[in-house]
Amino acid sequence: MPLREEWEAQGNWLFRWRSYLPIGLCLLFAWAIVDFRYAGEDHAYQEALMAGCLLVSCSGLVVRALVVGYTPKGTSGRNTAAGQIAEQLNVAGMYSVVRHPLYVGNFLIWLGIPLFFHNAWLLTVFCLVYWLYYERIMFAEEEFLRRKFGAEYVHWAAQTPAFIPRLTGWQQPALPFSWRNVLRREYTALFGILMAFAGLEVLEHAIVERRLEIETQWRVLIPLAVVVYVGLRSLKRHTTLLAEAGR
Numbered sequence: 295m296p297l298r299e300e301w302e303a304q305g306n307w308l309f310r311w312r313s314y315l316p317i318g319l320c321l322l323f324a325w326a327i328v329d330f331r332y333a334g335e336d337h338a339y340q341e342a343l344m345a346g347c348l349l350v351s352c353s354g355l356v357v358r359a360l361v362v363g364y365t366p367k368g369t370s371g372r373n374t375a376a377g378q379i380a381e382q383l384n385v386a387g388m389y390s391v392v393r394h395p396l397y398v399g400n401f402l403i404w405l406g407i408p409l410f411f412h413n414a415w416l417l418t419v420f421c422l423v424y425w426l427y428y429e430r431i432m433f434a435e436e437e438f439l440r441r442k443f444g445a446e447y448v449h450w451a452a453q454t455p456a457f458i459p460r461l462t463g464w465q466q467p468a469l470p471f472s473w474r475n476v477l478r479r480e481y482t483a484l485f486g487i488l489m490a491f492a493g494l495e496v497l498e499h500a501i502v503e504r505r506l507e508i509e510t511q512w513r514v515l516i517p518l519a520v521v522v523y524v525g526l527r528s529l530k531r532h533t534t535l536l537a538e539a540g541r
Contacts, residue, residue, distance in 0.1 A: 298437070305434025308427060315427060319420070323407060326416045330501045333412045340498065344491065347406040351487045354402025358483065359476045361388045361395045364467040367540050383443045385450045390465035393436070393456045397428050403487060410494055432456065469540070478536040481526040488519040 332340040364387040388395035401424055408420040439447045454460075492512045499507040508516075529535050 301430055302434045302437045305430035305432070305437075309431045309434065312427075312431070319404065319407075319423070322416070322419065322423075323411070326408075326411045326413055327497055327501060330411060330498065332498070332502055337502075343412060344410060344494070347410045348487070348491050349406075350409060351403045351406030351491070354399040354405070355480065355483055355487060357388065357395060357399035357402060358480055361399065362479050363471040363473065363476045364388070364469060365475075365541070366467075366469055383439065383446055383450065385454075386465045386467040388459075390454065390463055391461075392459040393451060393454050394428075394432050395459070397432065398457060398459065401428075403483065406487075407490060407494070410491075472538055472541055474536045474538050475541045477526055478530050481523060481530075485519050485523040488515055492516050492519075 333343045334340075365384065366382075392398055404420070404424065408417045411417075436447075436451065440451075454463075492508075492515065495512055496506065496508060499505055526536070
């Protein structure tokens with residue numbers, strides 16, 4: 295098989311199984327936490343680091359929200375496990391500054407966790423794994439878009455970076471921002487971020503101090519996260535309150 299077709303086939307396969315990538319990353323993080331120590335050997339420094347890492351992860355959620363909030367139905371940003379879906383090429387909003395904004399958001403969401411461990415080799419391995427995994431997926435998606443939209447795609451891709459967003463060139467989307475669309479599609483990501491860092495909070499005390507402790511802020515945030523998650527999931531599954539035409 296020619297290399298171009300092989301890479302595309304690999305990308306489509308990896309896309310279908312992308313939900314299992316977190317399992318491998320969690321095994322990697324589990325290995326790192328065995329020798330975990332507080333940053334600067336000081337719990338206060340570690341708490342400040344955790345706050346910064348949480349902000350990094352939340353910035354990834356903001357990126358995803360900017361994509362989802364403006365994305366109309368049937369555009370190049372709505373691929374599924376069944377395959378690529380695109381009735382029109384999305385070139386506005388986040389897609390006007392980077393070609394794969396959802397994967398940029400995913401990277402930032404995950405990046406907060408290896409940063410928490412303040413371990414250079416872990417951060418390096420994480421970046422390599424993410425790059426190698428998603429490079430094939432992005433290649434497969436771009437091959438589909440090139441075939442479907444031809445010169446329109448080539449023109450957009452020639453002036454829009456693949457992964458590192460440019461700081462200029464934002465084009466306002468035709469549709470207004472939809473909070474309902476964001477809440478319907480991103481509540482799981484928010485819940486995952488909060489629960490991941492709550493788990494890290496518990497693990498850091500257990501590994502370093504050999505005691506089980508949940509600090510006050512997490513005693514508030516964990517129940518709140520559960521309530522929000524259950525509430526939004528129920529609204530999505532059993533009502534039309536979060537539904538919006540054309541999204």
